Amino acid sequence: MKTLDIxxxxxxxxxxxxxxxxxxxLAIFIGSFTIILNSAINAGVNDFMDKQISxxxxxxxxxxxxxxxxxxxxxxxxxxxxxxxxxxxxxxNASVYxxxxxxxxxxxxxxxxxxxxxxxxxxxxxxxxxxDKRYRLALNLVVPGISFDMxxxxxxxxxxxxxxxxxxxxxxxxxxxxxxxSEIVDQTIQIAxxxxxxxxxxxxxxxxxxxxxxxxxxxxxxxxxSMGGSRGSLSLWNxxxxxxxxxxxxxxxxxYQATADxxxxxxxxxKAALEEIGLKAMSVDDEVGMFRTFFDAILIxxxxxxxxxxxxxxxxxxxxxxxxxxERTREIGLDKALGMxxxxxxxxxxxxxxxLGFWGSFVGVIVSIILGTVASNLAHETFLxxxxxxxxxxxxxxxxxxxxAIIMLIAFLAGTLPARKASKKNxxxxxxxx
Amino acid sequence: xxxALLSTNGLKKIYGKNDTIFEALKGIDLKIEAGESVAIxxxxxxxxxxxxxxxxxxxxxxxxxxxxxxxxTSKLKNRKLNRLRNKEFGFVFQSFFMNANDTVLNxxxxxxxxxxxxxxxxxxxxxxxxxxxxxxxxxxNKASDLSGGQKQRVCIARAIVNNPKVIFADExxxxxxxxxxxxxxKILFDLNRKKGITLIIVTHDExxxxxxxxxxxxxxxxxxxxxKVKKGGKK
Numbered sequence: 001m002k003t004l005d006i007x008x009x010x011x012x013x014x015x016x017x018x019x020x021x022x023x024x025x026l027a028i029f030i031g032s033f034t035i036i037l038n039s040a041i042n043a044g045v046n047d048f049m050d051k052q053i054s055x056x057x058x059x060x061x062x063x064x065x066x067x068x069x070x071x072x073x074x075x076x077x078x079x080x081x082x083x084x085x086x087x088x089x090x091x092x093n094a095s096v097y098x099x100x101x102x103x104x105x106x107x108x109x110x111x112x113x114x115x116x117x118x119x120x121x122x123x124x125x126x127x128x129x130x131x132d133k134r135y136r137l138a139l140n141l142v143v144p145g146i147s148f149d150m151x152x153x154x155x156x157x158x159x160x161x162x163x164x165x166x167x168x169x170x171x172x173x174x175x176x177x178x179x180x181x182s183e184i185v186d187q188t189i190q191i192a193x194x195x196x197x198x199x200x201x202x203x204x205x206x207x208x209x210x211x212x213x214x215x216x217x218x219x220x221x222x223x224x225x226s227m228g229g230s231r232g233s234l235s236l237w238n239x240x241x242x243x244x245x246x247x248x249x250x251x252x253x254x255x256y257q258a259t260a261d262x263x264x265x266x267x268x269x270x271k272a273a274l275e276e277i278g279l280k281a282m283s284v285d286d287e288v289g290m291f292r293t294f295f296d297a298i299l300i301x302x303x304x305x306x307x308x309x310x311x312x313x314x315x316x317x318x319x320x321x322x323x324x325x326x327e328r329t330r331e332i333g334l335d336k337a338l339g340m341x342x343x344x345x346x347x348x349x350x351x352x353x354x355x356l357g358f359w360g361s362f363v364g365v366i367v368s369i370i371l372g373t374v375a376s377n378l379a380h381e382t383f384l385x386x387x388x389x390x391x392x393x394x395x396x397x398x399x400x401x402x403x404x405a406i407i408m409l410i411a412f413l414a415g416t417l418p419a420r421k422a423s424k425k426n427x428x429x430x431x432x433x434x
Numbered sequence: 435x436x437x438a439l440l441s442t443n444g445l446k447k448i449y450g451k452n453d454t455i456f457e458a459l460k461g462i463d464l465k466i467e468a469g470e471s472v473a474i475x476x477x478x479x480x481x482x483x484x485x486x487x488x489x490x491x492x493x494x495x496x497x498x499x500x501x502x503x504x505x506x507t508s509k510l511k512n513r514k515l516n517r518l519r520n521k522e523f524g525f526v527f528q529s530f531f532m533n534a535n536d537t538v539l540n541x542x543x544x545x546x547x548x549x550x551x552x553x554x555x556x557x558x559x560x561x562x563x564x565x566x567x568x569x570x571x572x573x574x575n576k577a578s579d580l581s582g583g584q585k586q587r588v589c590i591a592r593a594i595v596n597n598p599k600v601i602f603a604d605e606x607x608x609x610x611x612x613x614x615x616x617x618x619x620k621i622l623f624d625l626n627r628k629k630g631i632t633l634i635i636v637t638h639d640e641x642x643x644x645x646x647x648x649x650x651x652x653x654x655x656x657x658x659x660x661x662k663v664k665k666g667g668k669k
Contacts, residue, residue: 257646333531334531339545341516
């Protein structure tokens with residue numbers, strides 16, 4: 001018997017028992033729908049993360065700090081358990097900084113295009129003409145060579161002698177009285193910077209602060225990496241550092257942070273080389289990694305649900321086909337009497353199973369694409385409104401085909417049991433069967 | 435033995451084991467020549483159906499051999515047996531065995547479909563077979579809409595569609611009234627006379643048996659008589 005004839009007959013047989021086939025297909029559909037939608041969300045999230053990383057200047061951006069500082073931070077977070085005190089392993093980072101010889105060695109590492117040692121700079125608060133309130137400021141530095149995801153305006157200057165400029169995040173812009181965040185561009189806001197030595201003795205905090213007028217160059221688009229922070233120009237950063245350490249010995253004004261722009265394909269080598277000279281480096285990918293791991297865990301749970309649904313659906317396939325074998329016992333007997341081989345009888349039933357798998361997963365793909373696209377559009381108008389670059393579901397054709405193929409394989413495996421039973425039937429007994 | 439179409443040698447068939455053991459056939463030696471019309475007659479339980487199943491290669495004997503055109507069939511592989519049944523044999527059953535939900539045409543086509551013949555060719559041959567049983571005008575009808583006699587005619591069409599050498603008929607008129615039964619008998623004997631198809635009919639109907647040129651009587655798993663009436667009769 002020709003394979004095409006068997007497939008055609010198998011399909012016809014499926015529709016002989018419409019309700020039964022429909023229910024089995026429905027069960028497969030539920031499982032495949034869950035898995036397909038998961039994979040689409042997974043693709044959407046990964047795509048968003050990749051965009052975030054490229055917003056951060058691509059895969060070549062590294063942040064580094066002395067390994068000691070990193071270890072101490074981890075120790076103090078408690079993630080390494082209780083540690084014994086030694087002379088060179090205390091509980092503070094006060095004596096830890098990037099040493100001059102380390103800075104020299106950074107320059108020698110192959111693969112680093114440029115690097116910047118970040119001075120320690122802290123501000124007290126930020127305010128504007130439009131509000132009486134003062135807000136604490138999480139200030140970061142604009143890094144040369146790294147582009148940021150700006151929703152309005154431009155990135156602050158990276159020149160050594162440039163103007164005092166800042167890019168604020170959108171929430172801060174609203175708090176400062178700019179309900180329409182685009183209006184804050186080119187406005188001037190005030191940042192209060194403390195002099196640490198004066199503040200040590202000052203009776204009132206305001207006595208030791210210097211107020212700087214800073215021009216806003218733009219607003220930063222919300223993203224998982226830039227959330228909360230605002231970015232100041234290099235000259236602003238340096239000026240704040242100057243004020244912070246006013247009157248203090250130069251030795252106290254040391255940096256424990258640096259950033260580097262690295263050739264993306266050498267990032268692992270560079271990280272290893274930095275490790276050797278005592279610097280712990282983290283790429284954007286490392287930082288996103290946490291979020292990604294967390295998200296992957298959620299998807300795994302949902303995929304397990306999908307897999308359980310598919311297992312249940314497989315039992316449905318087995319049941320459906322056993323009933324079909326039972327009902328068609330005489331037909332099988334006749335087929336075999338007329339010369340159909342065991343193999344072809346087996347195949348005619350497994351073809352039914354494969355078709356059940358195909359229809360279930362195919363409908364799963366179609367419905368997932370429709371609902372996923374609707375959900376994605378809805379999400380853009382509601383909870384993802386602040387993340388315009390986040391597409392909730394992305395349907396990759398190859399993944400879809402792969403999932404359909406795997407489900408067809410599972411259906412085939414489920415169908416082997418009843419198909420075997422059919423193929424083993426003795427034609428005489430089958431013909432006698434009432 | 436060489437010139438016989440079908441011959442058997444000490445054929446035994448035993449069902450069950452130990453306490454439930456039942457010897458359906460106790461040693462049958464037969465020769466059937468090409469073109470014969472043979473009635474295998476016996477009461478129910480005599481072993482006549484078992485004999486037919488063995489001759490038709492639907493089942494394997496416990497002991498003994500069956501030769502088809504001089505070839506020992508017990509040495510053939512399943513694939514070869516399937517091919518032989520498909521190409522050389524046609525089957526007509528008492529209770530028809532049709533796919534009731536399918537059309538007349540699709541029922542007749544079945545052996546050709548199993549043989550892997552192309553769609554156009556099998557339709558042509560099925561229509562030819564339906565013409566022989568005068569049902570070509572009903573090829574589109576659902577099998578379940580036909581009368582009993584028509585159903586059996588469709589089954590005959592199915593049996594001859596692959597131009598077999600032998601038709602095995604198991605009580606072909608058992609479920610039909612006398613007039614319809616006679617019509618079916620006429621078709622079968624015409625096929626035997628005109629096309630030289632060997633006819634092997636299993637029946638307990640003496641009238642039908644008498645119309646065959648040879649009657650083999652079976653009782654308790656043994657041949658009790660083997661008569662050829664009208665020896666060398668009209669051909």
